[in-house]
Amino acid sequence: xxxxxxxxxxxxxxxxxxxxxxxxxxxxxxxRECDDHVSAEQIYARVREVYPYVNISTVYRTLDLLAxxxxxxxxxxxxxxxxxxWAEKGNHHHLICQKCGAVASLDDDLLEPLKQTLLLKFGFxxxxxxxxxxxxxxxxxxxxxSGHGPH
Amino acid sequence: xxxxxxxxxxxxxxxxxxxxxxxxxxxxxxxRECDDHVSAEQIYARVREVYPYVNISTVYRTLDLLAxxxxxxxxxxxxxxxxxxWAEKGNHHHLICQKCGAVASLDDDLLEPLKQTLLLKFGFxxxxxxxxxxxxxxxxxxxxxSGHGPH
DNA sequence: TTGCGTGCAAACGGTTTGCAGGAAC
DNA sequence: GTTCCTGCAAACCGTTTGCACGCAA
Numbered sequence: 001x002x003x004x005x006x007x008x009x010x011x012x013x014x015x016x017x018x019x020x021x022x023x024x025x026x027x028x029x030x031x032r033e034c035d036d037h038v039s040a041e042q043i044y045a046r047v048r049e050v051y052p053y054v055n056i057s058t059v060y061r062t063l064d065l066l067a068x069x070x071x072x073x074x075x076x077x078x079x080x081x082x083x084x085x086w087a088e089k090g091n092h093h094h095l096i097c098q099k100c101g102a103v104a105s106l107d108d109d110l111l112e113p114l115k116q117t118l119l120l121k122f123g124f125x126x127x128x129x130x131x132x133x134x135x136x137x138x139x140x141x142x143x144x145x146s147g148h149g150p151h
Numbered sequence: 152x153x154x155x156x157x158x159x160x161x162x163x164x165x166x167x168x169x170x171x172x173x174x175x176x177x178x179x180x181x182x183r184e185c186d187d188h189v190s191a192e193q194i195y196a197r198v199r200e201v202y203p204y205v206n207i208s209t210v211y212r213t214l215d216l217l218a219x220x221x222x223x224x225x226x227x228x229x230x231x232x233x234x235x236x237w238a239e240k241g242n243h244h245h246l247i248c249q250k251c252g253a254v255a256s257l258d259d260d261l262l263e264p265l266k267q268t269l270l271l272k273f274g275f276x277x278x279x280x281x282x283x284x285x286x287x288x289x290x291x292x293x294x295x296x297s298g299h300g301p302h
Numbered sequence: 303t304t305g306c307g308t309g310c311a312a313a314c315g316g317t318t319t320g321c322a323g324g325a326a327c
Numbered sequence: 328g329t330t331c332c333t334g335c336a337a338a339c340c341g342t343t344t345g346c347a348c349g350c351a352a
Contacts, residue, residue: 019306019351040341055309060342062307076229080317081341095275104273114265122255123289124246133282138274170326170331191316206334211317231342232316 004088006032009071018065023047023054027062037075037083077132093128097137104137155239157183160222169216174198174205178213188226188234228283244279248288255288 004012009028010020018024030046031038044059063084066072075083077094093106111128118124155163160179161171169175181197182189195210214235217223226234228247244257262279269275 014352017306021307021351023308053309056341057310057343058308076227095269095273095277097275104275106269110268110272111265114262117261118246118257118284118286121261122246124248124255124284124286126246126284126286128284128286131284133269133275133277133279135269135275135277135279165327168331172326172332174333204334207316208318208335209333212332 013069016069022051023058024062024065026051026054027059028066031063031066031072031084032086034086035089037085039081039083041081043084073129075129075132093131094133095137096132096134097140102137106131106133164220167220173202174209175213175216177202177205178210179217182214182217182223182235183237185237186240188236190232190234192232194235224280226283229285244282245284246288247283247285248291251288251291253288257282257284 006025006029009032010025013024013028014020026047027043030043034043034046040056040059040063043063044054044056047054047059063072063074067074067084071087072084073087075085077083077096093108093111095104095106096102108128111131115126115128118126157176157180160183161176164175164179165171177198178194181194185194185197191207191210191214194214195205195207198205198210214223214225218225218235222238223235224238226236228234228245244259244262246255246257247253259279262282266277266279269277
């Protein structure tokens with residue numbers, strides 16, 4: 001896919017009947033710059049560095065708008081907040097170590113077999129745009145073979 | 152695995168130095184009866200039917216305790232609240248339709264290949280006790296092939 | 303000039319916490 | 328008698344909402 005320029009994106013928004021405001025321009029810009037997944041709060045902070053009069057609710061509303069247009073994807077990693085990610089950067093997945101917190105990336109095609117299985121067996125079209133898999137990484141896994149205990 | 156009786160469980164708690172209170176007994180009982188995943192709020196409601204003087208924070212504290220002892224598992228399906236499940240009932244997974252909300256169960260061994268792959272390729276011990284996979288079920292998937300639009 | 307988008311503030315819902323009193327051991 | 332556990336109330340945190348104003352079109 002060809003990465004769109006900021007101008008193109010802004011025009012696209014307008015073409016679909018949405019107004020172009022400085023807030024939207026900024027939020028759009030910030031989230032496109034982020035290589036990683038970011039929370040609404042992080043985007044808010046970044047935007048405010050440039051233009052301090054933006055409100056957090058505007059950030060949420062804009063992110064919802066962009067998600068509706070499939071320009072950003074929302075990911076809930078089950079940590080009590082939602083992360084956002086510029087959709088053009090493509091799908092990727094996470095291996096998250098529950099011990100040391102390390103996050104590794106995981107290629108799309110490793111999930112392909114599972115996706116196929118679900119489709120064949122259940123006719124279920126899995127949306128694996130963003131998946132988080134928790135567990136223990138190589139280092140932490142080898143250290144503690146044991147299981148649970150009182151915390 | 153052999154299912155433990157209520158008595159055994161209560162003794163086990165005491166053996167580990169935890170006190171046995173009516174609240175804990177009740178919460179333990181309620182969550183064991185639930186075949187499904189339940190929220191703290193649901194457990195709270197059930198407990199209060201029997202003993203109305205229980206507080207929601209006690210429910211949370213007890214659930215945390217039981218989760219620490221690996222007697223219950225916590226599952227975050229990304230719906231803004233955590234679901235609890237009696238651990239002895241075994242692992243199972245969910246196929247959740249993002250359109251109609253239907254939830255289907257998924258057997259453990261369908262995820263086994265993925266688990267193996269992760270272990271071999273990355274040495275990553277995936278904890279797939281409870282996994283939620285979002286997407287479109289057979290019915291909803293066949294109805295709308297199209298994608299996103301402004302909402 | 304129209305009405306969409308914004309800032310503000312307040313509300314929300316699930317969850318956590320500090321504290322003092324009470325119950326289990 | 329100690330210590331853990333509980334109820335209460337308030338705080339928390341991410342997110343949403345109602346409203347009136349202001350700016351993009």
